[in-house]
Amino acid sequence: xxxxxxxxxxxxxxxxxxxxxxxxxxxxxxxxxxxxxxxxxxxxxxxxxxxxxxxxxxxxxxxxxxxxxxxxxxxxxxxxxxxxxxxxxxxxxxxxxxxxxxxxxxxxxxxxxxxxxxxxxxxxxxxxxxxxxxxxxxxxxxxxxxxxxxxxxxxxxxxxxxxxxxxxxxxxxxxxxxxxxxxxxxxxxxxxxxxxxxxxxxxxxxxxxxxxxxxxxxxxxxxxxxxxxxxxxxxxxxxxxxxxxxxxxxxxxxxxxxxxxxxxxxxxxxxxxxxxxxxxxxxxxxxxxxxxxxxxxxxxxxxxxxxxxxxxxxxxxxxxxxxxxxxxxxxxxxxxxxxxxxxxxxxxxxxxxxxxxxxxxxxxxxxxxxxxxxxxxxxxxxxxxxxxxx
Ligand SMILES: [Zn+2]
Numbered sequence: 001x002x003x004x005x006x007x008x009x010x011x012x013x014x015x016x017x018x019x020x021x022x023x024x025x026x027x028x029x030x031x032x033x034x035x036x037x038x039x040x041x042x043x044x045x046x047x048x049x050x051x052x053x054x055x056x057x058x059x060x061x062x063x064x065x066x067x068x069x070x071x072x073x074x075x076x077x078x079x080x081x082x083x084x085x086x087x088x089x090x091x092x093x094x095x096x097x098x099x100x101x102x103x104x105x106x107x108x109x110x111x112x113x114x115x116x117x118x119x120x121x122x123x124x125x126x127x128x129x130x131x132x133x134x135x136x137x138x139x140x141x142x143x144x145x146x147x148x149x150x151x152x153x154x155x156x157x158x159x160x161x162x163x164x165x166x167x168x169x170x171x172x173x174x175x176x177x178x179x180x181x182x183x184x185x186x187x188x189x190x191x192x193x194x195x196x197x198x199x200x201x202x203x204x205x206x207x208x209x210x211x212x213x214x215x216x217x218x219x220x221x222x223x224x225x226x227x228x229x230x231x232x233x234x235x236x237x238x239x240x241x242x243x244x245x246x247x248x249x250x251x252x253x254x255x256x257x258x259x260x261x262x263x264x265x266x267x268x269x270x271x272x273x274x275x276x277x278x279x280x281x282x283x284x285x286x287x288x289x290x291x292x293x294x295x296x297x298x299x300x301x302x303x304x305x306x307x308x309x310x311x312x313x314x315x316x317x318x319x320x321x322x323x324x325x326x327x328x329x330x331x332x333x334x335x336x337x338x339x340x341x342x343x344x345x346x347x348x349x350x351x352x353x354x355x356x357x358x359x360x361x362x363x364x365x366x367x368x369x370x371x372x373x374x375x376x377x378x379x380x381x382x383x384x385x386x387x388x389x390x
Contacts, residue, residue, distance in 0.1 A: 001172075001303065002148075006163040009135040018128060019152060019160070022072040023108040029057060029069070030080040031101045037088070050085040054078060073127035075116035083111075107154035119147050124162065126152070135162060144169045157237035173305035180264035182358025184317065184350050185290050191254075192350035194358040202250055205243070212239045247289055255296040259304050266361025267294055268317060269310040309361040321345065322355040 011019055033053040040046040057077060060066045069077065090096035102108060118125040123132035124147070141147075145166040153161045182194035189198040215236045222229035258265055294310070301308040311317070319331045324343040331338065331349070339346050 001168040002165055003168045003303075004163050004165040005139060005141060006161055007135045007138055009133045009160050009162050011133065011160055012131060015126075015129055015131065015133065016160075018072065019110070019126075019154070021068070022076055022110045022152075023154060024104075025069050025072050026076050026080045026110050027102045027104065027108055029060075029077045030084055032060070033057070033081055033084055034099055034101060037084070050081055053081045053084070057081065073112065073116045075113055075127065076110035079111040079113065105156065107156050107158075109151055109153040111149060111151045113149050117147075117150055124150060124164070126150075133162060141166065142168065142170055155237070155241055157241045158234060159238075159241065168303070172303045174260065176305075177261065177263050179262045180266070180358055180361070181258060181262045182266045182354040182356070182361055183258075183268075184354040184357060185268070189350070191293070192348075192354045194351070194354040196348075196351050198350065199254060202246070205246070208239065208243045208246070212236070212243065215239055248292065251289060251293050251296060255293060255300055258297070259300050259306050262306065264307045264309060264358075264361060264365060265297055265301065266309040266311060266358045266364075267297065268315070268357060269294070269313050307365060309364050311357055311360050311364065315356075315360060317353040317356040317360075318349060320352075320356050321347065322352045322359065 037048045040048040061069045087099040116127040125132050147164045147166045149165040151163045184192045189200045191199050219232040219236050222232050297308050319328045321340040323345045326342040336349050
């Protein structure tokens with residue numbers, strides 16, 4: 001079982017120089033290979049794969065103008081070509097958009113496999129670095145864990161992080177429990193549980209947002225290209241990072257709790273990207289980080305021996321009465337509570353949806369079937385035809 005922990009680290013002056021150069025080379029190699037692959041495809045309908053780009057890299061390293069590529073470890077460069085390959089695989093399988101060029105202002109990352117770093121006495125020595133990285137060990141690696149890959153990352157705020165991948169030596173499987181739960185993306189709250197509990201974002205988020213707005217305003221007043229603008233940009237990026245960190249932290253605590261308490265967790269496999277386009281939902285969905293939450297639940301369920309059931313996004317979880325099964329025609333987003341016209345029961349919109357989700361979740365788990373409710377059959381059938389088989 002693979003696991004990865006991420007830590008902040010503080011490079012020495014020399015290390016920072018080398019790492020920034022490495023990220024620059026990674027970006028250059030990735031972008032050049034992407035350009036070559038794009039040209040090959042659009043001009044000659046030729047699919048250029050990892051192997052060809054890798055031999056191109058060897059060629060570039062021999063050229064006078066790219067001599068600097070030899071000054072950094074070659075492993076991150078090759079890894080970036082592998083990442084590009086993965087990006088294309090996702091693109092051809094219609095799971096992702098066409099790969100983008102990497103930009104300097106977004107920071108960047110470099111992946112070091114086993115041959116490119118040393119793990120000695122719980123310290124990480126990267127290739128071409130004499131000193132170990134000064135890592136702030138915010139949590140312990142389990143004893144006996146052997147890192148297999150480390151990824152060094154520079155974020156937009158200029159902070160360095162290292163993610164250490166290792167094989168989990170312990171068995172983390174939890175004792176089975178009887179409870180199960182359905183989750184609904186809340187519009188008013190972060191998530192609503194089928195038990196009726198509503199989980200909100202922590203209160204201190206609002207304070208972050210106020211600071212963010214102030215910093216963004218200050219940034220917009222600065223002259224383009226000036227040093228002060230760069231400073232203001234860093235400040236905005238740092239606040240963004242703080243928000244991301246505390247949101248992730250909050251989600252981690254929540255997903256861990258849900259997994260401890262429940263054997264089965266049912267969620268809707270929402271197309272988050274489509275929903276973010278809906279301005280009414282945008283703030284709550286992107287804030288809540290629904291995609292991140294499902295991602296965490298997915299891998300934690302694997303670690304801890306729980307089941308995650310993802311429900312078809314066309315299942316009318318909100319419009320269906322959890323009591324009698326009646327499906328109402330319309331349920332606008334601003335309706336928080338409604339009465340079922342058939343059985344007369346009073347519903348809280350989100351709680352009812354969460355209850356429907358766990359009910360369907362049980363059916364899926366038992367029958368192993370995909371749930372395709374009558375209402376949306378035609379839409380689904382149309383969509384299915386275009387989907388490539390995976
Ligand atoms: Zn009803």
